[in-house]
Amino acid sequence: MATLGEGTQPWREGRMAGTGALPREQVRPGGAPKRARRWHETRRLRDWVVRSDWLLPALAALLGGVLGVMLVDPPPGSVWALGGLAWRGTPREARTLLSSVLGTAITSLSIILSLSMLVAQNLGAQYSPRLLRIYQRDAGIRIVIPVFIVTCVYCVVAVQRFGLVPGDQERPRPAASMAIFLLIACGAALVFQVLHTLQLMRVENLVRTVANITLHAARGLHRRRMSDAPPVAPPPPSTHALPLRAPANGFVVDVDGVALLARAEARRLVVHVDVAIGEPVLRGAPIGRVEPESVGLLRPADEPESLVSAIALDRWRDQDADVALGLRQLVDIAIKALSPGINDPYTAVESLDQLTFVLCGLAHLRLGPRVLADGDGRARVFLRAPELRDYLHLATEQITRYGAAEPVVVLRLLRLVGAVGQCARHPADRQAAHATLRRILAEAERAQADSPLLEPQRRYAREMERALDGAPLPPLPGLEF
Numbered sequence: 008m009a010t011l012g013e014g015t016q017p018w019r020e021g022r023m024a025g026t027g028a029l030p031r032e033q034v035r036p037g038g039a040p041k042r043a044r045r046w047h048e049t050r051r052l053r054d055w056v057v058r059s060d061w062l063l064p065a066l067a068a069l070l071g072g073v074l075g076v077m078l079v080d081p082p083p084g085s086v087w088a089l090g091g092l093a094w095r096g097t098p099r100e101a102r103t104l105l106s107s108v109l110g111t112a113i114t115s116l117s118i119i120l121s122l123s124m125l126v127a128q129n130l131g132a133q134y135s136p137r138l139l140r141i142y143q144r145d146a147g148i149r150i151v152i153p154v155f156i157v158t159c160v161y162c163v164v165a166v167q168r169f170g171l172v173p174g175d176q177e178r179p180r181p182a183a184s185m186a187i188f189l190l191i192a193c194g195a196a197l198v199f200q201v202l203h204t205l206q207l208m209r210v211e212n213l214v215r216t217v218a219n220i221t222l223h224a225a226r227g228l229h230r231r232r233m234s235d236a237p238p239v240a241p242p243p244p245s246t247h248a249l250p251l252r253a254p255a256n257g258f259v260v261d262v263d264g265v266a267l268l269a270r271a272e273a274r275r276l277v278v279h280v281d282v283a284i285g286e287p288v289l290r291g292a293p294i295g296r297v298e299p300e301s302v303g304l305l306r307p308a309d310e311p312e313s314l315v316s317a318i319a320l321d322r323w324r325d326q327d328a329d330v331a332l333g334l335r336q337l338v339d340i341a342i343k344a345l346s347p348g349i350n351d352p353y354t355a356v357e358s359l360d361q362l363t364f365v366l367c368g369l370a371h372l373r374l375g376p377r378v379l380a381d382g383d384g385r386a387r388v389f390l391r392a393p394e395l396r397d398y399l400h401l402a403t404e405q406i407t408r409y410g411a412a413e414p415v416v417v418l419r420l421l422r423l424v425g426a427v428g429q430c431a432r433h434p435a436d437r438q439a440a441h442a443t444l445r446r447i448l449a450e451a452e453r454a455q456a457d458s459p460l461l462e463p464q465r466r467y468a469r470e471m472e473r474a475l476d477g478a479p480l481p482p483l484p485g486l487e488f
Contacts, residue, residue, distance in 0.1 A: 060143070067153035068160045075164025078182040094183040097176065098169045101183045105169070108186045109162035115197045116155040123148065126204055133349065134213065135339035140326070141216060145207065151196040158189040210354050214340060218361040220326050221333025222368050228328060228392075229372040231264070236380035241279060241389045244296060251280070251295035253288040257320035260284065261328045264390055266317040268379040271387040275300040278314060279389045285329040288320065330369070331393060334401050337362050345409045345416065352413050355406065359419040362402045363426050370395055370430035396439035399427055407447050411454035417464050418483060420447045425471035425480055437475060444471055 096104070123142075130138045142148065165182045206212055259282050271278045277298040288294055297314065324332045337358045344354035374395050379388035403420055410416035421444060428440030448468045455461045463484050470481040 063149055063153045064156050067156040071157040071160030072164050074157075074185060075161045075168060075182070078185050079165050079168035081181055094187065095177055095179050096183060099175065101180045102166050102169045104183050105162045105166045105186050108190045109159060109166070111190060112155055112158040112162065112193050115193055116152070116159070119151060119155070119197060119200050122201065122204060126208060129208065134210075134343060135336055137332075137336050137339060138213070138217070141213075141220070142207070145203075151200045154189075154192055154196045158186075158193050161189060162186060210340075210357055214337060214357050214361045217333055217336050217340075218365050221330055221337075221365050224326055224328055224333065225330045225365075225369055225372055228330065232373040232377060234379075235264075235373070236378045236384070236386060238376060238378050239386055241386075242277070242298070245298060248296040248298050250293040251278075251297060251315055251318075252291050253294050253320065254290065254315055255320055256290045257288065257322055258324045259286050259288060259294075259318060260321045260325040261319040262390055263317040263319075264377060264379050264388055267314065267388045267390075268381065270314060270317070272381040277387055277389075280318065281391055282318075283331075283391045283393060285324050285331045294318065331398070331401060334362065334365065334398055337365070338402060338405055341406045341416075342409045345406075345413065352410070352415055355410055355413075355416050356419050359406065359416070359423055363419075363423045366395070366398060366402060366423065366427045367430045369398055370427060370432065370436075374398075395427070395431055395433070395436045399424070399436070399439055399443060403443055403447065407450050411447075411450040414451075414455070414458075414460045414464060417447060417451045418467055421464070421468055421471050422480075422483060425474045428471075428475040429480060440475055441472070444468060444475070 094104075127139055127142060130136075130142055165186065169182070207216070261284060262280055267278050267280070270276070277300070278295065279298070280295040282288055282294045294315070326332055341355040341358035341362075343349060344351040344358070374393065376392055377388075377390040378386050379390070380386050403424065406416065407420060410420070424440050424444045424447065428437050428444075431437045431440060448465065451464055452461060455464075467481065467484055470478075474480045
């Protein structure tokens with residue numbers, strides 16, 4: 008077992024065994040299995056609430072129905088409290104008003120839905136299909152549509168209830184006052200959705216939104232790392248290690264290192280998770296291994312199931328903890344803009360600028376594999392995670408391949424690498440920046456052979472090389488911004 012400050016210690020022969028489970032009486036109360044299940048269930052509930060397309064509309068429909076029942080024929084003493092004196096009329100007049108509000112709300116809702124379909128189609132075709140999740144979780148979709156659902160359901164229920172009200176006398180009608188209020192809310196929601204959608208469709212706002220979401224996820228992961236142990240090299244696999252296997256097909260969306268540490272400490276294990284957040288896994292495929300500390304501690308049938316419950320899988324990748332997904336979205340926007348069918352280099356430049364901001368922000372956070380230690384300082388949990396150089400490769404490799412023939416894109420790529428290299432804190436990341444700089448220039452030379460614009464790019468690359476060695480970051484040449 009690796010002990011912090013001692014480096015990697017060889018596993019002693021005879022201390023390994025097959026996996027098994029401690030007797031229940033030997034497991035500490037409130038141990039990791041229960042916590043891991045609770046974390047997994049809590050995450051599933053939270054994800055369902057956040058991602059559900061039907062929760063808010065269903066709650067809105069329920070609210071509309073309740074209001075329709077309560078306000079049509081309230082007790083006389085509650086009319087003043089409900090504000091019903093704002094509108095007086097007979098039940099027939101109230102039904103006419105409610106029918107008019109219902110028609111107006113349905114017409115406005117059809118406009119919003121038509122606009123939403125056009126926006127979704129444009130996002131997928133012009134930028135990237137992976138951006139649809141941003142629009143789907145946007146306030147315009149998750150808040151505005153429920154406002155119209157409340158109004159429509161309320162009007163339908165109130166119209167039906169007014170048919171049961173006896174008499175034809177004129178009196179304060181709180182239901183009509185609420186209908187007018189909801190109509191005003193629908194009008195405000197329509198204006199908000201149109202203006203908000205126009206702002207969202209601006210490429211500057213779109214790429215900035217993706218960058219902000221990515222940095223928010225990275226800072227959340229950084230806060231988790233504040234209690235991590237200093238990195239140590241994991242011990243090599245032993246002959247007694249048992250694999251952790253994926254319980255289903257899907258993507259790794261999160262890993263609860265705290266639950267794994269508590270489980271490992273309770274059972275005297277060392278746990279290695281070999282898949283990173285965002286990585287696809289196959290059902291039954293190895294995603295890590297368990298190293299028992301002593302012979303006979305574990306039973307193979309029990310241990311893996313209790314450990315993999317701390318590794319959350321889903322049908323698709325999630326931005327909450329997947330930094331690479333945000334970078335992938337920005338890369339998608341850039342390479343789609345560089346395609347012959349669109350040919351929009353400036354959109355690629357906007358994406359590269361945001362990639363520069365994101366990567367420079369990542370350079371100041373704790374990245375790379377995680378090591379979690381127990382109270383004695385022994386490394387018990389090893390989690391795989393990307394380094395800054397991995398993110399740099401992801402951000403530049405495809406854009407370089409598709410944009411090497413465009414000088415303005417090449418210059419922005421060189422600037423990105425130089426800025427990230429200056430922010431990098433580890434020598435391996437700075438070496439990766441030097442290698443990436445040379446690779447970008449080599450691709451540009453192949454794509455722009457005999458071009459008179461190639462020499463300024465070479466000169467700028469040499470200036471960036473000096474910047475990586477400590478010189479100031481040079482400005483972009485000419486008007487390449």
